[in-house]
Structures are given as structure tokens and as C-alpha cells.
Amino acid sequence: MNVGQVLAAARALGVDRLDAQWLLAHHLQCTRAWLLAHEDHGLAPEMARTIGEQLARRAAGEPLAYLLGEREFCGLKLQVSPAVLIPRPETELLVDWATQLLPTAPSAEVVDLGTGSGAIALALAARRPGLAVTATDASDSALAVARGNAQRLGFKIDFALGPWWAPLAGRRFGLALANPPYVAEGDPHLADLVHEPVSALTAGGQGLDELRRIVAGAAAHLQPGAWLLLEHGHDQGPAVREMLKAAGFFLAQTRTDLAGQDRCSGGRMPMFDQELTPEAHG
Numbered sequence: 001m002n003v004g005q006v007l008a009a010a011r012a013l014g015v016d017r018l019d020a021q022w023l024l025a026h027h028l029q030c031t032r033a034w035l036l037a038h039e040d041h042g043l044a045p046e047m048a049r050t051i052g053e054q055l056a057r058r059a060a061g062e063p064l065a066y067l068l069g070e071r072e073f074c075g076l077k078l079q080v081s082p083a084v085l086i087p088r089p090e091t092e093l094l095v096d097w098a099t100q101l102l103p104t105a106p107s108a109e110v111v112d113l114g115t116g117s118g119a120i121a122l123a124l125a126a127r128r129p130g131l132a133v134t135a136t137d138a139s140d141s142a143l144a145v146a147r148g149n150a151q152r153l154g155f156k157i158d159f160a161l162g163p164w165w166a167p168l169a170g171r172r173f174g175l176a177l178a179n180p181p182y183v184a185e186g187d188p189h190l191a192d193l194v195h196e197p198v199s200a201l202t203a204g205g206q207g208l209d210e211l212r213r214i215v216a217g218a219a220a221h222l223q224p225g226a227w228l229l230l231e232h233g234h235d236q237g238p239a240v241r242e243m244l245k246a247a248g249f250f251l252a253q254t255r256t257d258l259a260g261q262d263r264c265s266g267g268r269m270p271m272f273d274q275e276l277t278p279e280a281h282g
């Protein structure tokens with residue numbers, strides 16, 4: 001079998017041409033441009049068989065990132081497995097926002113809650129050498145993926161096993177971020193995401209339960225003046241801002257993604273203790 005025949009087989013299976021090219025490029029360790037000029041390049045039978053199997057799995061809906069075992073996020077090549085959510089490009093917005101806030105953060109101690117593959121934690125560590133990055137996750141197998149990524153990329157992250165703030169008793173941070181599960185129960189979009197860990201995608205009811213847990217625990221783990229930044233669904237901005245305000249955060253605000261959809265919200269802890277009292281909100 002040659003490159004052109006694989007692409008034809010992919011087309012017959014209904015696999016996106018770009019996905020088939022990425023698979024080929026991955027196995028042949030070449031660029032997609034090279035493939036275009038080498039349609040008659042022959043594949044070893046073993047490789048052709050593997051690619052054929054993967055094309056069938058792709059046709060059945062398995063995400064390309066799991067087939068390749070990797071996904072790029074903020075310019076970092078991360079290994080991913082079905083134990084972790086596949087990092088999404090829109091989550092880079094959360095990293096960008098955090099990067100802008102870091103120079104004025106009360107300390108260089110940052111925490112990524114529910115780190116999954118380690119994407120957010122590693123992207124921040126890569127952008128700001130010297131940052132002390134902590135990352136938690138309730139899933140042991142997710143943390144194993146994150147640890148592997150940290151090791152491979154050469155970043156030292158302080159990993160802790162447990163849900164959200166639970167493994168961080170007595171610790172306070174200068175900035176906190178999370179991309180928690182927020183898809184509402186029964187959202188039809190979930191049908192497209194059956195290969196990813198459901199615990200990384202959905203939070204019961206309106207999808208706000210885990211966001212609420214994170215906000216509820218924040219005051220005990222943030223330094224005065226620290227920001228909490230949360231990714232959420234396109235229709236959850238108002239609810240998340242309300243949560244933040246009710247928990248004593250100031251400057252609650254929402255940012256939109258490249259598609260113009262509400263995508264993350266954040267707020268800042270008061271600078272002084274007296275700002276924490278409800279009266280101070282007026």
C-alpha cells in the first residue's frame with residue numbers, strides 16, 4: 001500500500017482527509033507537505049496494517065489525539081490517553097489571561113486544579129520560568145499522564161492527588177486556574193465526546209456543580225489580591241460571575257474565546273481582610 005492508497009481508503013471510510021494526513025505524517029515522521037509530493041511512497045505492511053486499524057477507529061469516532069497519543073497545547077507536545085480530557089485550543093485563553101496577570105500576582109505560586117494531562121500547569125511553567133506550579137487531580141491515572149508530560153518536557157510541577165483544593169490543606173496561592181467539567185447533564189454535545197473521561201466533562205444539573213465547589217474552596221487557598229480564573233460553558237458566564245461575587249471576589253469578569261463565546265470568568269480576592277465582610281461590597 002502507498003500513501004495515495006491510504007488516503008483513498010480513508011476517503012472511502014469517511015475519515016477527514018486532514019486526519020488521515022496527520023496519521024500518515026505521524027507514522028512516517030514526515031510533514032503533511034511531504035505527503036502531497038509522495039503519494040506513491042510505499043508503506044511497510046506492518047505500518048499499513050496499523051494505519052488501517054486506526055483509520056477504522058477514527059471512522060468510528062475515536063478522537064485523533066488518542067490515536068496519535070498526543071496533542072499540542074500552547075506550543076507544547078503533550079501525550080494524552082483516554083484517562084485525560086484532550087486539551088482544547090480555547091483553553092489557551094485561560095493560560096493567556098493568567099500570563100497577563102502574573103506580573104501583579106501576590107506571589108509566584110500558581111495552582112492548576114484538575115490538571116488532567118497537565119496542559120495548563122505545563123503551559124504556565126513554560127511561559128514563566130521560576131514560577132512555582134502546583135497541579136491537582138482527583139484521578140490517579142490522569143496524574144500519571146501529567147507527570148509523564150512534565151518529565152518529558154523537563155518541568156518540575158508539584159503534583160497532588162485529590163479533588164480541587166482537597167490535597168492543598170493549609171496552602172495559599174497567588175493565582176489559581178481550573179478547567180473543570182462544566183457540560184450540563186443531558187447536553188446533546190456529550191454524544192460527540194463519549195471517548196473522553198465523563199468525569200472531566202460533566203457536572204450534574206446545569207453543569208455548575210464543580211465550578212461552585214472550586215469557588216467555595218477558593219477563599220481558604222488564595223492569598224489577598226490573588227485571582228481565580230475558571231473555564232466554563234458559553235452560557236455560564238453570568239452564573240459564574242454571580243458565584244464569584246457571592247464568595248467575596250472583586251472584579252468578577254468574563255472573557256470570550258476566538259469564536260466570540262463566553263469562555264472563562266475570573267475574580268480577584270480582596271486585598272485586605274475587611275474587604276471580605278459583606279458590608280464592604282455596599
Ligand code: GLN
Binds near residue numbers: 179180189231
Ligand atoms: N470544552 C469542552 C467541550 O465542550 C468541555 C471541557 C470541559 O468540560 N472542561 O468539548
